[in-house]
Amino acid sequence: MKIQSILVVDDDENDQFICEYTIRKYDSAIRVLKAFDGAEALNVLRGDTPDAIILDINMPVMNGFEFLDRYAQEFEVHAPVVAMLTSSHLGKDRERAMQYDFVKSYFEKPLEPDHLRVMAELLG
Amino acid sequence: MNWQWSWQRANLAAGIWCLVVGIGMMTFWLMEPVDLAGHLPFLFGMKFNAALAAVMTGAALLLSARGLRTLPTLLLLVVLIYGVLALSQHVLAIDVGIDTLLNTPFMDIGTSRPGRIAPNTALCFILVSLALMLRIIRRKTDTVQVLLGLSAIIIAAAALVGYAIALDIAHDWIRFTRMSIPSASCFIALGMSIVFVDTEETGYHRSTLASILGLSTYLVLLAMAYYELARYETAFGITFTADTGNGRSTLTSLIVISGVLYGGLVAHLYFSSRRARRMADDLAESRARLAAVIDNAVDGIILIDDRGIILKVNAACTRIFGYGSDDMIGQNVKMLMPDPYHRDHDRYISNYQRSGEAKVIGIGREVEGRRQSGEIFPLDLAVARIDLNGATIYSGIVRDISERKESEHALIDANTELEEFAYRTSHDLRSPIASSMGLLKISRMMLADGDLKGLAQTLQRMEKNFGRLDHLIQNIITITRNRLMEEEKSTISLRAAVSDAIDSLSHLEEFRRIRIENHIAAELTIISNPSKFDVIVGNMLSNAIKYHDPQEAQPRIDIRALRSAGGIRLSVEDNGLGVPPASRHLLFRMFKRLHPNRSFGSGLGLYILRKSAESLGGTALYEARDKGSRFIIELPVEETHENPIDPGRR
Numbered sequence: 001m002k003i004q005s006i007l008v009v010d011d012d013e014n015d016q017f018i019c020e021y022t023i024r025k026y027d028s029a030i031r032v033l034k035a036f037d038g039a040e041a042l043n044v045l046r047g048d049t050p051d052a053i054i055l056d057i058n059m060p061v062m063n064g065f066e067f068l069d070r071y072a073q074e075f076e077v078h079a080p081v082v083a084m085l086t087s088s089h090l091g092k093d094r095e096r097a098m099q100y101d102f103v104k105s106y107f108e109k110p111l112e113p114d115h116l117r118v119m120a121e122l123l124g
Numbered sequence: 125m126n127w128q129w130s131w132q133r134a135n136l137a138a139g140i141w142c143l144v145v146g147i148g149m150m151t152f153w154l155m156e157p158v159d160l161a162g163h164l165p166f167l168f169g170m171k172f173n174a175a176l177a178a179v180m181t182g183a184a185l186l187l188s189a190r191g192l193r194t195l196p197t198l199l200l201l202v203v204l205i206y207g208v209l210a211l212s213q214h215v216l217a218i219d220v221g222i223d224t225l226l227n228t229p230f231m232d233i234g235t236s237r238p239g240r241i242a243p244n245t246a247l248c249f250i251l252v253s254l255a256l257m258l259r260i261i262r263r264k265t266d267t268v269q270v271l272l273g274l275s276a277i278i279i280a281a282a283a284l285v286g287y288a289i290a291l292d293i294a295h296d297w298i299r300f301t302r303m304s305i306p307s308a309s310c311f312i313a314l315g316m317s318i319v320f321v322d323t324e325e326t327g328y329h330r331s332t333l334a335s336i337l338g339l340s341t342y343l344v345l346l347a348m349a350y351y352e353l354a355r356y357e358t359a360f361g362i363t364f365t366a367d368t369g370n371g372r373s374t375l376t377s378l379i380v381i382s383g384v385l386y387g388g389l390v391a392h393l394y395f396s397s398r399r400a401r402r403m404a405d406d407l408a409e410s411r412a413r414l415a416a417v418i419d420n421a422v423d424g425i426i427l428i429d430d431r432g433i434i435l436k437v438n439a440a441c442t443r444i445f446g447y448g449s450d451d452m453i454g455q456n457v458k459m460l461m462p463d464p465y466h467r468d469h470d471r472y473i474s475n476y477q478r479s480g481e482a483k484v485i486g487i488g489r490e491v492e493g494r495r496q497s498g499e500i501f502p503l504d505l506a507v508a509r510i511d512l513n514g515a516t517i518y519s520g521i522v523r524d525i526s527e528r529k530e531s532e533h534a535l536i537d538a539n540t541e542l543e544e545f546a547y548r549t550s551h552d553l554r555s556p557i558a559s560s561m562g563l564l565k566i567s568r569m570m571l572a573d574g575d576l577k578g579l580a581q582t583l584q585r586m587e588k589n590f591g592r593l594d595h596l597i598q599n600i601i602t603i604t605r606n607r608l609m610e611e612e613k614s615t616i617s618l619r620a621a622v623s624d625a626i627d628s629l630s631h632l633e634e635f636r637r638i639r640i641e642n643h644i645a646a647e648l649t650i651i652s653n654p655s656k657f658d659v660i661v662g663n664m665l666s667n668a669i670k671y672h673d674p675q676e677a678q679p680r681i682d683i684r685a686l687r688s689a690g691g692i693r694l695s696v697e698d699n700g701l702g703v704p705p706a707s708r709h710l711l712f713r714m715f716k717r718l719h720p721n722r723s724f725g726s727g728l729g730l731y732i733l734r735k736s737a738e739s740l741g742g743t744a745l746y747e748a749r750d751k752g753s754r755f756i757i758e759l760p761v762e763e764t765h766e767n768p769i770d771p772g773r774r
Contacts, residue, residue: 012555012559014556014559014562014563014585014588014589015559015562017563017585018559018562018563018566021566022562022566025569058548058551058552058555060727061707086551087551087552087554087555087557087558087559088547088550088551088554088555090547090551108558109554109555109558109559109562110558110559110561110562110563110565111562
């Protein structure tokens with residue numbers, strides 16, 4: 001299935017740029033939403049449920065895990081595919097993230113078109 | 125100590141006895157109480173000369189005990205010469221005219237010539253005066269003196285016993301010349317003093333000497349009795365000889381056998397007393413050794429009974445718990461424990477006694493102790509059960525492990541911090557690299573598409589990434605250097621150091637918008653490590669500049685320093701963005717960035733600030749203001765020792 005919209009949660013402006021560019025190159029029809037930390041992401045999600053979320057872990061104010069906790073508790077409807085996108089590949093972090101049933105994938109930066117393809121497949 | 129004291133008193137008593145007896149007898153001889161002499165003739169057995177010699181000997185003993193030497197020696201010399209002369213009159217059958225020289229006796233009792241003393245009395249004077257002179261000259265006791273004293277006692281004691289059992293030869297060595305009872309008492313007193321006072325130090329045990337004395341006196345009496353018996357046999361023609369014809373009467377045999385038995389008994393007593401004494405010495409020594417081991421042990425050792433009452437504690441316990449040993453002994457051991465051990469200790473004991481199930485006994489574990497000050501501290505406790513003569517006691521060995529625990533915690537903290545550092549560093553190092561790899565790929569695509577404008581922007585992003593990476597690595601280098609650097613302390617002028625730091629930050633783009641004021645008094649100095657101090661000041665200022673409020677019409681930073689009790693308080697105050705209350709607990713921790721949209725920092729700045737301040741013995745503090753922040757560093761101040769050759773050298 002085609003992805004209609006993706007929320008990118010990352011504090012790094014460069015990473016946001018890479019994600020947006022890669023997504024546009026992959027499919028320019030996809031709507032890209034942006035949030036610079038977990039708290040902003042929750043605000044965006046209150047008004048919109050995208051098909052997928054790309055989530056960084058290390059962010060100021062509210063990091064990826066805190067966001068996942070709040071997202072699990074406060075939302076009944078979740079985005080079908082939540083993919084972690086981090087710069088380091090630590091088993092401990094991966095295990096912790098995969099405990100949430102809506103977290104489907106764990107990718108390492110930078111975002112590649114292949115990652116998006118996997119997400120599209122997961123969407124069904 | 126007490127024994128020594130009483131033996132010294134025996135010395136005194138002997139001297140006084142001689143003086144009293146001697147002076148009393150001389151008085152009698154001078155007063156010539158004829159009636160008294162008629163009724164109690166035996167009192168006058170001691171001649172005037174003997175009484176005088178006894179006075180002189182007693183005086184010499186008392187004087188020498190007070191430390192005098194010459195006068196007592198002279199007195200004793202006179203006594204000795206008199207003794208020799210008196211004895212030689214008997215032995216050589218001569219008369220040197222000393223018997224009535226000083227006093228002509230008004231009556232004669234127990235003597236061969238008026239005023240003449242008995243040969244055994246003369247011999248005793250020789251022995252006693254010689255022994256006392258030797259003691260004064262040599263300033264210590266020796267075997268010769270002991271032997272002389274023993275001989276005098278034996279002769280005098282035999283005479284006294286002779287009076288008691290009517291064995292005349294014991295006091296009458298020559299017919300009609302006897303040692304009187306007063307004389308004999310003086311010789312025994314003097315002899316005792318010679319034999320027993322201070323002789324323990326030379327290795328003679330008093331009990332040994334007493335045994336020898338008793339045995340010798342007995343044997344001498346035995347010999348005399350035998351001699352007397354033989355004399356009667358010859359004199360009166362009576363034969364006590366038994367029918368067996370071996371020339372020895374049953375009576376004599378009995379006397380001899382009893383003498384031998386007595387001697388054997390005394391010898392046995394002597395040896396067993398010596399053995400008992402040696403065992404007692406060994407026991408005392410081993411007890412002393414054990415006590416020394418226990419008292420000098422580094423660990424505390426506590427003995428309690430089966431009710432938990434403290435029986436004994438060693439010195440280490442008083443050091444560990446802060447109580448004196450008297451405050452602990454007799455108390456329940458739970459006084460040394462905080463709750464829940466304090467509350468439950470009685471139950472532990474009764475449980476153990478009922479079920480035999482040990483929680484600590486024979487196992488050892490980590491528990492908590494309570495000092496007199498109320499401080500609770502961790503300790504290692506090992507308890508052993510000791511069964512002694514039907515009673516059970518418990519010995520506890522306690523070791524104060526608070527220092528070990530502290531360093532353990534410090535180590536765990538340091539390790540946790542290091543782990544976090546490694547995790548965050550690897551993440552934050554990879555982050556700009558991963559980003560640049562993505563950007564590189566995009567650049568290639570842009571180049572292929574001919575999008576040169578996009579390409580220029582992407583290259584700019586990459587440049588920013590590398591700048592970030594470089595900044596992070598610089599910060600890591602700062603941390604490592606701070607941790608490892610050995611640096612000489614020197615006098616730092618606070619105002620100058622802050623001015624330098626402000627100048628070095630002037631390249632920051634926001635710099636020109638902000639009014640920075642250095643209020644520090646020019647004369648304020650601190651002795652510290654210059655590099656670390658520069659890191660601190662640089663961090664505080666760059667933070668204040670970075671997190672200024674762009675909306676603020678007049679952004680400003682004020683730097684102040686005050687000398688407070690025992691330290692310097694340096695504050696950097698701004699009217700910038702401040703720190704949201706919810707995030708304040710994250711300040712000074714590594715890799716915490718609190719301003720998401722302005723986070724070009726590595727997240728290490730305040731962490732470096734805190735670590736640097738701590739390594740200089742100070743602290744880093746944050747105070748919120750109505751608008752903005754105040755970061756404070758408190759550093760200890762050391763006395764200024766300016767270099768006299770180069771004052772103010774940095």
